[in-house]
Amino acid sequence: MSDIRVLVLVGSLRAASINRQLAELAAEIAPDGVTLGTFDRLGELPFYNEDIDNDAVPEPVAALRRRGAESDAALVITPEYNGSIPGVLKNAIDWLSRPFGEGALKDKPLVVTGAALGRYGGVWAHAETRKSFGIAGARVLEDLQLSVQTTAFADKHPRENAEVVANLRDIVGKLAAEVG
Known part of the structure; x- marks a missing residue:
């Protein structure tokens, strides 16, 4: 079996955010044959504008769409x-x-998780x-959820919380098992 490639999107741009740490942890503990790769250029994307969504989209957009198309699944980790x-x-x-009905994550399994202060x-x-990814065409795995208060980490890396790791x-x- 070839490697399963999982695109990871982190909703926080902060370099030391808990959600980025969760993304790093997910990559560390992924099963054999599963590779997680974070797309770290979300801050470079221009605001969506149909006027520039054409054959010459900005390079960061092309890179994001390419990574989405090359992935087998997606993991979204967000505050x-x-x-x-x-x-x-x-x-x-x-x-x-976009293009509507044919987006880069169409029919691919996707999970949303993360941590927030609230x-x-x-x-x-x-x-x-x-909801938004489902409308965008991804196959959202509603039953796989993890929402953690950032206070659970008490100034420690998430890898130090056995329950979060498990x-x-x-x-x-x-998520990997849903690739097929």
């Missing part, structure tokens, strides 16, 4: 900003959803992100 999706992530969804650990943003390992394994 919650003001009760919803971070703008940079919503913008990526908009670019990935008392619910980002569940609102995660639900909205799942849950994330389970999610990545089940």
Whole structure:
């Protein structure tokens, strides 16, 4: 069996964010034969504009769409900003959803997870992100969810929280099993 390639999108641009640390952890604990690769250029994407969505899209957009098309699945790890999706992530969804009905993640399994400061650990943003990716054409795995309060890490890396490690390992394994 060839490697399963999972595109990872992190909804926070901060270099040391808990969500970026979760993405690193997911890559570390992925099962054999599963490769996770984070697309680190979300901050370079211009706001979605149909006027520039043509054969000569900006290079960061072409790179994102190429990575999406080359992937077998996607893992989205995001915080919650003001009760919803971070703008940079919503913008990526908009670019990935085009051309309408034929986006780069069409019919590919996708899981949304992450951590946020709020008392619910980002569940609102995660639900909205799942909805948006579903409309954009991805096959969202609704049953695979992990929303963690950032306070659970008490200034430690998520890899030091055994429950988070076990849950994330389970999610990545089940996401990979959905590739087919």
